[in-house]
Amino acid sequence: MGMSVNEHDTLRHDPECIFCRIIAGQIPSERVHEDDRVIAFRDLHPQAPVHVLVVPRDHSRDVTELAADPQLLAHVTTVAGKVASELADGDFRLIFNTGAGAGQTVFHVHAHVLAGGKLAEGEL
Numbered sequence: 235m236g237m238s239v240n241e242h243d244t245l246r247h248d249p250e251c252i253f254c255r256i257i258a259g260q261i262p263s264e265r266v267h268e269d270d271r272v273i274a275f276r277d278l279h280p281q282a283p284v285h286v287l288v289v290p291r292d293h294s295r296d297v298t299e300l301a302a303d304p305q306l307l308a309h310v311t312t313v314a315g316k317v318a319s320e321l322a323d324g325d326f327r328l329i330f331n332t333g334a335g336a337g338q339t340v341f342h343v344h345a346h347v348l349a350g351g352k353l354a355e356g357e358l
């Protein structure tokens with residue numbers, strides 16, 4: 235049990251992690267983008283007209299861990315912008331809840347992309 239490393243590369247995978255299971259295709263999701271480093275899919279409980287999660291394939295806990303790979307963190311940001319342009323007008327809010335006290339419930343790093351409407355300040 236516990237974390238395993240993909241035999242083909244160095245991607246970490248936790249069989250107990252819901253986002254690892256979505257990435258592996260074991261749980262369905264409505265994907266709007268995927269490439270070799272990240273997937274993006276619609277949030278189950280949208281908080282805006284467009285609410286997409288951008289999720290690195292490699293399992294890490296939160297954005298402070300993700301920052302150890304600045305290129306991957308930058309790629310998450312680029313994909314967020316692409317999703318906001320394709321599904322909305324290009325403007326977006328990017329949120330990384332970090333720690334339970336800040337509302338993080340899934341401990342596989344993900345960026346919330348909120349777009350597609352006038353986003354009130356202070357709601358999230």
Ligand code: AMP
Binds near residue numbers: 278331341
């Ligand atoms: P956070 O609270 O920042 O950890 O965000 C976790 C997000 O994942 C929440 O907005 C949930 O609605 C969303 N979520 C949980 N399970 C799923 C799922 N199976 N498919 C899509 N989104 C999910």
